[in-house]
Amino acid sequence: MRARMALLTAGIQCEVREVVLKDKPQAMLDISPKATVPVLQLPDGRIIDESLDIMCWALAENDPEAWMSPANGSRDGMFELIRQNDTEFKFHLDRYKYPRRFGESVDARYHFDRACEFLTGLDTGLRQNGFLFGERASLADVALFPFVRQFASVDPEKFEQISCLHVKQWLEYWLGDRCFSQVMKKLPPWHVGDNSTFLLS
Ligand SMILES: N[C@@H](CCC(=O)N[C@@H](CS)C(=O)NCC(=O)O)C(=O)O
Incomplete structure (x- = not known):
């Protein structure tokens, strides 16, 4: 996405x-x-x-x-946050979402808590400006929010109970984004010989 x-x-x-x-x-x-x-x-x-x-x-x-020129912070800072998301947060998200896939001893609760720690860090940044790197969207926002969306949708009630108010508001913003709605439109699986479907209609 x-x-x-x-x-x-x-x-x-x-x-x-x-x-x-x-x-x-x-x-x-x-x-x-x-x-x-x-x-x-x-x-x-x-x-x-x-x-x-x-x-x-x-x-x-x-x-x-x-998006490549954040209002606050640097491009390197964005890439570092994206790296943390794609490694640490994704690691805990996968184990919270599919504990059985990762073995008997995986404790979904533990991974939920570790993921929440990452979200708490994001919440602190979002409280200042509404977006991760300033008062407008950047690459980092677009790169991270689909993972936070996945995290929230594992158990929406549980997500509702966490205290990261600004993360929740930020996620709501992205879920209502016109571009996101467009890319979320369900497409049929592609098969050889199908008519082409284009991103820009
Ligand atoms: N770091 C890669 C991760 C890609 C990835 O793991 N994609 C998943 C779907 S979200 C996938 O294709 N998994 C292969 C599979 O399930 O067979 C990226 O962001 O492009």
């Missing part, structure tokens, strides 16, 4: 092929054997198969909302 949001905001037209993870198309595996989504294939054949790299590529092409 974060890759699609960056492409959409940058105004980059591309064909979108929805993938069912349990039934990955051969065409995807041929260009990206690591077999994770998203995968972006450029017209010159280059492949970008990390969501953050797709965001950075798209915003280097066109960045109308200045």
Whole structure:
């Protein structure tokens, strides 16, 4: 979703092929054997198969909302926060969401608490300005909120009870974002020979 949001905001037209993870198309595996989504294939054949790299590529092409230039803090600061999200927060999110997948001894409660510590850190920053790096959205906001959304939706009542008011307001803002609503529109899975579906309609 974060890759699609960056492409959409940058105004980059591309064909979108929805993938069912349990039934990955051969065409995807041929260009990206690591077999994770998203995968972006450029017209010159280059492949970008990390969501953050797709965001950075798209915003280097066109960045109308200045997501790469945070109002406060630095670009390095954004990348460091994204790194923490993609490693630490994601680690605890996965174990909170799917404890059985990670073995008998995984304690979902423990991972919920560790994830909440990360959110408490975000809450402190959000209290000042409303967004993670100032009073307007940046790459960091768009890169992080889909993970916080996932965390909230594991158990919405439990999420409601945590004390991170500013994180909740920030998440509400993003859930109501026009660009997010557009990329969330459900698409049928892609099969060879299907008519093309485009990101910008
Ligand atoms: N760091 C990668 C993570 C990609 C990733 O793990 N994507 C998941 C879906 S959100 C996936 O494709 N998993 C492969 C699978 O479940 O088979 C990125 O952000 O692009």
